[in-house]
Amino acid sequence: MHEFTAELRARLAEAREELRRARESGDEHGVQVASGRLDNLNRLAADHGISLEAAGGAE
Numbered sequence: 001m002h003e004f005t006a007e008l009r010a011r012l013a014e015a016r017e018e019l020r021r022a023r024e025s026g027d028e029h030g031v032q033v034a035s036g037r038l039d040n041l042n043r044l045a046a047d048h049g050i051s052l053e054a055a056g057g058a059e
Contacts, residue, residue, distance in 0.1 A: 005050050012041050012052065 015037045022030030045052055 004048070008041065008045055008048075008050060009052075012038070012045070015041055 015034055019031060019034035019038060021027075022034050042052065
């Protein structure tokens with residue numbers, strides 16, 4: 001499960017960065033896509049009882 005948790009946290013970090021870049025560039029579609037990706041990853045983490053506190057929290 002450790003590898004799963006590490007991969008999930010890495011994907012969350014990528015999605016947060018994607019969201020940050022989309023917001024900075026004014027890309028509304030990119031914001032929607034990245035927000036949806038974050039929602040899905042956060043839901044997946046919650047479904048598996050993975051705490052996101054150490055990964056920077058949820059967006």
